[in-house]
Amino acid sequence: MNRIMVRAGLITSALGLLAIGIGGGYWWGQRHADAHAEVSQPAVPAPQERPVLYWYDPMVPDQHFDQPGKSPFMDMQLVPRYADQAATAGVRIDPGVQQNVGIRTAIVEVGQLTDALRVTATLTWDLRRESVVSARVDAIITALHVKAPFESVRRGQPLATILAPAWSSAVAEAQALEEAGSAAAKSLHTAAMQRLQLLGLSDVRLNRDGSVTLLAPSDGVVREVLVREGQAATAGMPFFRVNGTSTVWLEAAIPQASVGGIGPGTKVEATVSAIPGRRFAGEVEALLPQIEPTSRTQWARIVLDNPDGRLVPGMFAELTLQSLGDAQVPLIPADALIATGSDSRVIVLRADGGFEPVRVRVGHSGGGRIEILEGLQGGEHVVTSGQFLIDSEASLSGALQRLAAPTPAASAPPDATENRP
Missing domain, CATH: 2.40.420.20 (conserved putative lor/sdh protein from methanococcus maripaludis s2 fold)
Structure with a gap:
């Protein structure tokens, strides 16, 4: 028994000495290798520090911070933005x-910039072609040749015959000089006619009985008849209102945001449902200097040609305006x-x-x-x-x-x- 125990102790001692020898050899070899590496390899310089402009959260890149740390928006660290990264623009x-x-x-x-703006509009009378027929003196209406409104008339067509006592002497003088044949009488007749014009008798016809016939000043429509036969009219009282029909107005409400490219001279094309298949050309005459406060629109006055008189005030029209940029x-x-x-x-x-x-x-x-x-x-x-x-x-x-x-x-x-x- 004692012999077996002594043999086991010797074996254990031998194994311990072997482990110590192996460990010492590994330590010596590693130390020698490290020393050789320190001698043979040059030192690597530390990387140069990159300047940081700011820190930011990649999920909220618009927000910048002047110090690193944890993002207040997300559960993550802030990311640095380096100066050399900012130097390269674009993606x-x-x-x-x-x-x-x-x-x-x-x-x-x-x-x-050109744009076809489409709006709606209503036809109205062209007030630039409106004339008022009246007498500058007191008169009596003896006959009406146009008795109903909206009758078409031609220039020089009789409208009414009146008696004006204040005109009697001037009319008689003009008639007497008209019958004279001498050169002097003709020159006086010209002066008498000028006097009649000053009295408001330019568009009249002098009758033999001393009455005066009022004539239509232009082609168009008698929009209003304001007197009747036998009526006494005071000086300046309107008798008739005559409107020309060769052109009509369109009144269109232009949205405020689209007014910039529209002005006098802007070309317009209009269609009317009552006259299908036909397009009427015109242009903007003026932008009225007022904005409607409720609709935020500005009124445009547009002139349309109406040679055959088929366009009638009150009609509903659809417009196309060619809006043009300023520059x-x-x-x-x-x-x-x-x-x-x-x-x-x-x-x-x-x-x-x-x-x-x-x-x-x-x-x-x-x-x-x-x-x-x-x-x-x-x-x-x-x-x-x-x-x-x-x-x-x-x-x-x-x-x-x-x-x-x-x-x-x-x-x-x-x-x-x-x-x-």
């Missing part, structure tokens, strides 16, 4: 991805504009193949195009399809932040100090 997208998402561009053209400006497709509550921008394709957001100031729109007053010069390629994907990438890359002027960084989040890496 690059793989050509294959561009084809898959259907990114398309259009060239920015320079021109005047030559860059024009972009309406699909290219990215408009937010406080900003408008487009995505421009650069010559190197990258995409860059550009802030613009827009003007009027119409016909699927928009005026650009600031931001573009013309000739650029703007993205018309897939621009929202590029805009999102630009937001994450910080390109949108470079559109704005530098602003002070926001204060650090509440737990920035505790969670600073």
Whole structure:
């Protein structure tokens, strides 16, 4: 028994010495290798520290912080934005991805914005062709040749016969001189006729019995008959109101937002349901200097040619106005504009193949195009399809932040100090 125990102790001692030898050899070899590495390999310099512009949350890239820490919006650490990253503007997208998402561009053209504005209007009399027939002296209506309103008349057609005592001597003098044959009498007759004109007898016919026949001053319609036979009329009292029909007015309410491209001379085309298949040409005569407070519209006075008199006041018409911009400006497709509550921008394709957001100031729109007053010069390629994907990438890359002027960084989040890496 004792012999067996002594043999076991010797074996245990031998194994322990063997383990110590192996461990010592490994330690010596590793130390020798480390010393050799320190001697043979040169020291690698520490990477140079990159300057940080600000920290931001990738989910809320518009918000900047001046210190690192935990995002107050999401359960994540703020990400640094380095200066060398900000130096590269724009976004690059793989050509294959561009084809898959259907990114398309259009060239920015320079021109005047034209738009076909469609509004409704009502026909009225052209008041510039209205005449009032009256007497400048007291008179008595002896006969009416036009007794009902809205009768058509020709220039020089008799309207009424009157007796005016104040005109009797002037009329008798003119008649007497008209029958005289001498040269002196003819010159006096001319003077007598001028006197009749001063008395308001220019469009009259002198009758043998001393009465005067009032004549229509122009072709048109007797819109109103204001006297009757046997009536005594005082000086200046209107007898008839005659309106020409060769032109008529259209009164159209133009929305305030569309008034900018409309003015005197703007071409107009009108259609009337009572005369199907026919179009009437005209132009805007004036924009009345008043805005309707309830509808926010401005009245436009439009003159339409009416050679055959088929257009009648009171008719309802539909108008097409060719609205024209004020000047030559860059024009972009309406699909290219990215408009937010406080900003408008487009995505421009650069010559190197990258995409860059550009802030613009827009003007009027119409016909699927928009005026650009600031931001573009013309000739650029703007993205018309897939621009929202590029805009999102630009937001994450910080390109949108470079559109704005530098602003002070926001204060650090509440737990920035505790969670600073």
